[in-house]
Amino acid sequence: MAQRLRVIDNPAKLRRTIAQYRRAAESVALVPTMGALHDGHLALIRLARRHSRRVVVSIFVNPAQFAPSEDFSSYPRDIDADLTALAAVRPDVVYTPDVAAMYPDGFATSVVPDGPAGVGLEDTFRPHFFTGVATVVAKLLLQTLPDIAVFGEKDYQQLKVVSRMVRDLDIPVRIVPAPTVRAADGLALSSRNAYLSSEQRGQASILHRVLLLCAEKIAARRPLGTVLAEGREALERGGFVIDYLEARDAESLLPLASAEEQSIRLLAAARLGTTRLIDNLGVPSLTAL
Ligand code: AMP
Numbered sequence: 001m002a003q004r005l006r007v008i009d010n011p012a013k014l015r016r017t018i019a020q021y022r023r024a025a026e027s028v029a030l031v032p033t034m035g036a037l038h039d040g041h042l043a044l045i046r047l048a049r050r051h052s053r054r055v056v057v058s059i060f061v062n063p064a065q066f067a068p069s070e071d072f073s074s075y076p077r078d079i080d081a082d083l084t085a086l087a088a089v090r091p092d093v094v095y096t097p098d099v100a101a102m103y104p105d106g107f108a109t110s111v112v113p114d115g116p117a118g119v120g121l122e123d124t125f126r127p128h129f130f131t132g133v134a135t136v137v138a139k140l141l142l143q144t145l146p147d148i149a150v151f152g153e154k155d156y157q158q159l160k161v162v163s164r165m166v167r168d169l170d171i172p173v174r175i176v177p178a179p180t181v182r183a184a185d186g187l188a189l190s191s192r193n194a195y196l197s198s199e200q201r202g203q204a205s206i207l208h209r210v211l212l213l214c215a216e217k218i219a220a221r222r223p224l225g226t227v228l229a230e231g232r233e234a235l236e237r238g239g240f241v242i243d244y245l246e247a248r249d250a251e252s253l254l255p256l257a258s259a260e261e262q263s264i265r266l267l268a269a270a271r272l273g274t275t276r277l278i279d280n281l282g283v284p285s286l287t288a289l
Contacts, residue, residue, distance in 0.1 A: 043181045045150075058094075060102060111134040113161050149162075154189075188208065204277060214228065264283035
């Protein structure tokens, strides 16, 4: 019978386990998740394994990154299904702290990121989101002290916020980005896709198609303003209510100074009914064409 996965639910025990790995001179990778695991998460774990002897996957639905109006209480949680999915990739530790372990009574300190966290994308629509993310990721990194931590490009602004934070706070970890895993029709896998009705699931792939089309047009040097206006129209025709569709500098996430020289990332968030989808795509380098 397959060996059971090692599940640890508190920081002290996690530290003791990591200390054992360190005594054996083994490298450690952390893959933070909120559970409801899908193939996108599993790809992160496989990537972590390529870089590191030991892999810790955390599963924690972080209340600090949800606004009161958001889906914290209804966010999909199914630890048994998650452990079954993880059997395919066999992390060394599944770290499942509860809210009291992460935010004990009297908890009073937050990490408030700026820079890529304040460029007018997710931060405009979810004002407390990146403080919640930065705080919990800082805690998970300090609890685990891994050599690397893997984050998906699916959440591109988050990846940039976390990368900036570890540099700014001198947290000694390398942030490794992982490409977005998509369904056959292009929809980026996400735990929240489970909220979509079958009709909405049919519409949802339009988001990726619009990003692809915008990227092609920008690469063909069509004017940026026109490309984005056409993209927004196509999304609305497809039934989306748009939060944003923007082309930004791929590193700073600031608005483009010149589409000619910069590396460009398209980023979008849009809603189908009550479900909010986000996606992003790199534009092939203009100089490479
Ligand atoms: P979440 O559980 O949604 O907080 O995501 C945990 C990690 O998985 C984050 O680093 C996400 O960016 C990453 N992730 C989520 N969906 C995907 C996907 N479709 N492809 C690659 N990474 C993903």
